[in-house]
Amino acid sequence: MASPDDLGVAPTLLTEADAAPKGGERKTQLELRDVDESWDGDVGRGLGDAYEVTEQIGRGGMGRVLAARDKQLGRLVAVKVLARELRERSAALQRFLLEAQVGAQLEHPNIVPVYGLEVESGAPAFAMRLLGGRTFHRYLADCATQAREGRLDDEHALESRLERFLDVCNAITYAHARGVVHRDLKPENVLLGEHHEVYVVDWGVAKVLGRPDVVSAPDEGGLPEREGVTESGSISVHASTETQAGDVIGTASYMPPEQAMGRIEEHGPASDQFALGMMLQELVTLRPPRMGPHVARLGKAVTGEREPMEEVVGGGQPDPGLVAIVERATQPRPEARYPSVDAFADELRRWLRGEELSVRRDSLAQRLWRRLSRRPGVTLAVVFALLTLLAGAVAASLWSTVEAQREAAAQSERLSAMSGAVVRRSQALDQRLARVKALVEGLGARVEERLARASGDRDAAPPLPPGYAPVGWLAERGPALEHARPHARYGMDVSFVDTGYLWPPGEDEAGPRATLAALGPMSDVFRDVLLASFDAGAPHLPTGERDALLWEGQTPLHVTYAGFEDGLLVNYPGYLPFPTAYDPRRRPWYVANRETHGPRFGPPYPDASGSAILVPCNRAIRDAEGALQGVAGADMALDDLAALMRMDDLPGWRRTALLDGDLREIVDTSEQSEELGVSLHGDATVESRRVEPAVAEAVRAEGTGWVRVGNELVLFDQLEEIDWTFVARVTE
Numbered sequence: 001m002a003s004p005d006d007l008g009v010a011p012t013l014l015t016e017a018d019a020a021p022k023g024g025e026r027k028t029q030l031e032l033r034d035v036d037e038s039w040d041g042d043v044g045r046g047l048g049d050a051y052e053v054t055e056q057i058g059r060g061g062m063g064r065v066l067a068a069r070d071k072q073l074g075r076l077v078a079v080k081v082l083a084r085e086l087r088e089r090s091a092a093l094q095r096f097l098l099e100a101q102v103g104a105q106l107e108h109p110n111i112v113p114v115y116g117l118e119v120e121s122g123a124p125a126f127a128m129r130l131l132g133g134r135t136f137h138r139y140l141a142d143c144a145t146q147a148r149e150g151r152l153d154d155e156h157a158l159e160s161r162l163e164r165f166l167d168v169c170n171a172i173t174y175a176h177a178r179g180v181v182h183r184d185l186k187p188e189n190v191l192l193g194e195h196h197e198v199y200v201v202d203w204g205v206a207k208v209l210g211r212p213d214v215v216s217a218p219d220e221g222g223l224p225e226r227e228g229v230t231e232s233g234s235i236s237v238h239a240s241t242e243t244q245a246g247d248v249i250g251t252a253s254y255m256p257p258e259q260a261m262g263r264i265e266e267h268g269p270a271s272d273q274f275a276l277g278m279m280l281q282e283l284v285t286l287r288p289p290r291m292g293p294h295v296a297r298l299g300k301a302v303t304g305e306r307e308p309m310e311e312v313v314g315g316g317q318p319d320p321g322l323v324a325i326v327e328r329a330t331q332p333r334p335e336a337r338y339p340s341v342d343a344f345a346d347e348l349r350r351w352l353r354g355e356e357l358s359v360r361r362d363s364l365a366q367r368l369w370r371r372l373s374r375r376p377g378v379t380l381a382v383v384f385a386l387l388t389l390l391a392g393a394v395a396a397s398l399w400s401t402v403e404a405q406r407e408a409a410a411q412s413e414r415l416s417a418m419s420g421a422v423v424r425r426s427q428a429l430d431q432r433l434a435r436v437k438a439l440v441e442g443l444g445a446r447v448e449e450r451l452a453r454a455s456g457d458r459d460a461a462p463p464l465p466p467g468y469a470p471v472g473w474l475a476e477r478g479p480a481l482e483h484a485r486p487h488a489r490y491g492m493d494v495s496f497v498d499t500g501y502l503w504p505p506g507e508d509e510a511g512p513r514a515t516l517a518a519l520g521p522m523s524d525v526f527r528d529v530l531l532a533s534f535d536a537g538a539p540h541l542p543t544g545e546r547d548a549l550l551w552e553g554q555t556p557l558h559v560t561y562a563g564f565e566d567g568l569l570v571n572y573p574g575y576l577p578f579p580t581a582y583d584p585r586r587r588p589w590y591v592a593n594r595e596t597h598g599p600r601f602g603p604p605y606p607d608a609s610g611s612a613i614l615v616p617c618n619r620a621i622r623d624a625e626g627a628l629q630g631v632a633g634a635d636m637a638l639d640d641l642a643a644l645m646r647m648d649d650l651p652g653w654r655r656t657a658l659l660d661g662d663l664r665e666i667v668d669t670s671e672q673s674e675e676l677g678v679s680l681h682g683d684a685t686v687e688s689r690r691v692e693p694a695v696a697e698a699v700r701a702e703g704t705g706w707v708r709v710g711n712e713l714v715l716f717d718q719l720e721e722i723d724w725t726f727v728a729r730v731t732e
Contacts, residue, residue: 050118051079051127062086062096062204067130070115077115081125093124095204100126102180102203110171112191112199131199136164136190136279144286147314161283162352167198169276169345175200176269176341179209183267185275186254187282205249207267252297253290254278257332260301270334273341277329278306280348284322286313292537299536303434304332308424320420321351324359327423332434333720360416418730419706419715421650426717426726429644432556433721436617436634437599439529439557444599444619444632446525447562451621451629454518481574489553489637490612492575496550499523500574503567504583511566519570526560526572529634533557556644558614558637562621563590564630584631589616593631596620601722603666604638613638615667642669645726652730654712661723663696665689691727699725708732 051068058065063083070077086092103114103126115127143156154160168190172182182189183205191199249267250259256274258266278289289306290297300306309323329344331337338344350357483497499522503512527546531538533556534549541549549555550573561571563584584590588605599619606613614635621630645656646669658667690696695714698707703718713730 050116051077053079062092068127070127076130077127078130079118079125079127081123084123087123096124098206098208099202099204102206102208103128106175106178106180106203108171108174110167110198110200111175112201131191131193131197133191133193133197135188136168136192136198137187139164139192140187140282140286144313147286147312150314152314158284159352162348164192164196164198165276165280165283166345166348168200168279169341169348171198171200172272172276173340173342173345175206176272181207181209181268182272182275183207183259184250184254185272185279186251187279209268248298250275252294252301253288255301256330256334257302257304258334260298266334268334269341270337273329273337273344274304274331274334276341276344277326277337280322280329281306281309281326284312284318284326285309292535295537295540296535299435299532302438302536303431304330305431306330319351320416321357321360323420324357325351327427328359332431415706415713418650418713418728419704421647422715422726422728423704423717425645425647425656425728426719429641429726430719430721432644433601433617433719436533436557436636437601437721439532440599440617440619440632440634443525443529443560443562443634444621447519447621447630447632448623450519451515452624484574487551487553490558490573490575494573494575496527496547496573497523498574499526499570499572501568501570502582503569504581507567512564512568515564515566515568516570522570523572529560530555530557530572533634556636556640557634558612558640560632560634562630562632563587564621565628568630589618589633589635590631593618593620594628597622601724603660615641638667641667645669647728650728650730652713652732654729654731656726656728657691659691659699659716659725659727663691663699663725665691665727666724695727699727 050071052071053066053068055067056064057067063081066079066081068077068079082092082096100114100117103112113129117126143161146152146156175182182200182203184202189200189202191201193199248260248262254275256271259271281289287307290300291307309318309326312318325347329337338347347357481493481495481498481500484493484495487494501516528539531546531549534554538546538549559571561569563569567583567585569584589602592602597620599617602616602618604613604615615638616633616635618631618633620628621632623629647653647656655668655670657665660666692709694707694709698705699716704716706713706715711732713732714727715730716725716727718725
C-alpha cells in the first residue's frame, strides 16, 4: 500500500513556512526520499482553479504529492494526485477514493483531515492538511539512537512514547466506533507534528465494516461514485468490486495471521489491535517486532510469530507488565486478544498509573503496597501512632510483617517469572507446530492436485518419472539411492537428491507405478517442506545454502512422505534400510488418519528405519468425492522436539514433558531415543505414562498455571494447535 515511504514522504509533512521559498531555496524538516527533482509542473495543472501548485514534495507507485495553495481560502495544503498510469484501473481508483472518503468522514483530532476531492481532466486528487514533523518510525529511530548513547531525554523516554501511542489508540478506537478498520497500522503511517500532535494516516486499504471490500478490485476502469455518512453515523462508500479471499493486505512486520493468510472475512477491529500490539513491542524494545527478508516475515505473520521481548536497545529488560500486554494483544487467535482497542489502551493507562493489570495480577503484598502508596500521609500517621503507643513490641511485629510480605512478594515474583518463561516456551512450541501443520496441509493439497490432474490417464505400467530411487527390497531392480551418503542426524546414508519409493512384496506393480507416474517428480516439493520448516524463505535460498541447511541437520522436520492405498510409499530424504515386509498402510500414522480430514498430530512412534522416535503430523489424501487415496505427512524427531522444550535457564529446572489429551506424558526431555526402543520395526507407538492426579486435576481446571507435587513445582500451559499440554518441573 502507499505508505509515506512508498511516496517518498508522508503527504502532510510540510509547514507553511517550509513551503515558502527563502532566498530561492526551500528547506523542510523532512528528509525526502525519491523526490523527482526534474518535475516541471505538468502534474497538477489539471486541478482546475481551486489550487495553485507550487512544487512536488514526494512521489511513489500510487502517484505524487504536491504542495499547493488554496486560492479561495489562502491556506497551504498537500494535494495527493493519482498516477497517470493508474487512472484507468478500477482497483487503484477504488483504493484512492476510499482513502479520501475515510479521511474526510473520520473527524478526529488524531486523524489528518481531508479538505476536498478534485477530479479534473481525469486526474483524481484530494487535498489535506499540510503539517511539519516526522513519522513515528523516524521518532522511534531517534529514540533508539539516544538509547544506544545512554542519553534518553524526556521527549524520547518510554512514558512519552506511550503517551503518543495512546493518541494512536484513541484515533483507532474512534474509527472502529464508526465501522472502519485501518488494516495497515505501522510506525510509518503515524505522523508527529511540530507541537506534539499525533496523526494516523494512509487509510487506502481500510475496511468499512458491513460494506463490500474494495481494496483488491479488478482493473475494469471507471471512477466509482461517492456516498456519504449513513443515518447511523457509520462510514459509507460505494464499491462495484470486492476484495477476494486470499488477498494479503497490510505490512508483513505488523500484520496478524488472519491478514497474512488472506482471510478477508476475519479482518476486523482485532486485526488493528494486533498491529498496535506489534507497534507497542517496537516502542518498548526499540527493535522491529519481526526481522528478516520479506518472505520470512510473511511466514512469521502466518503463525503470529514475533521477535522475543528479551532486551531493549541500550541495555536492560522490558517491564514484565508491558510484555504481558503485548502478548495479550498479539495472540494468534483474534478472540484471545483484548475485547477492543479501547480495552487495550485502558490496560496501558493502568500500567502508566502503576495500577494492577488484568494480564498480570498482583500478589497480596503488591496490592497492600499500592493502597498504602496512594495515601502516604495517612500511612505515616498510622505508623507513627503505633510506634508511639506500642513502642518496641509493635515495631518488632511490624518488622516481622514487612519481612513476611517481602518474602511473599519475592515468591510471587519468582512464580510469575517462571510461569511467564513456561508460557513463552509453550507459545514458541505452538508456533512451531502451527507451521508444521500448515506445511503438511500444503503438501497434501499438492499431492491431491497432481493425482486429480492425472486421473483417467494412467497406464498399466508407465515409466517412472525422474528423481525417484528404489529402496529396501527393490534395491536389486536398479541403483538404489546412488546419491546417498552418511548423515550424522539420521545415523545412516540419506539422499537429498532423490525421493525414495517402495511397495510391499507381492503387491501388483501396476498400481504403485501408475501413482508414481501421476505424481511426477516430487523431490523439490518434499525438499521445500523440510526447508520451510526452518524458515519460510529457506526454499528460495541459493542452492549451496539450501544444501548446507539440509546436510547440517538444521530443519525442524526430519522426514516428509506420502503413503497410498495401493501400497506405495514415497519418502524424502531417500534412505535405507526398510524392513522387507514394510507396508505403509499398517503404520500407525496411516491407520490413524483413514477417517480424518485436515492435518493432525499423532503420538510418537519408532521409525521403521531405526533412526529415531518420530512425532508425526499427517493429513489424509482424498479425491473429489472424498474417497481415501493415501496419507501425507511430515515428522519431527523426538530428540529435536525435546531440545526445543529444554529450559536449562529456568532455576531448578529438572525436565519438561508434553501431555496428550488423556494427560499422558508422550514426550519427555529426560528420555533418550535409545531407551524407547528405536531398533524395533514393529507398528507399535511409544509407551506413555499418566501424570499425578494433582497435576491432571490442575490442568483440567485451569489450562495454564502451576501446582506443587512433593518437592516439585509443576508449571503447565495448554497448547492451541493440538490438544497437548506443555509441563515443566522445577525443584524448589
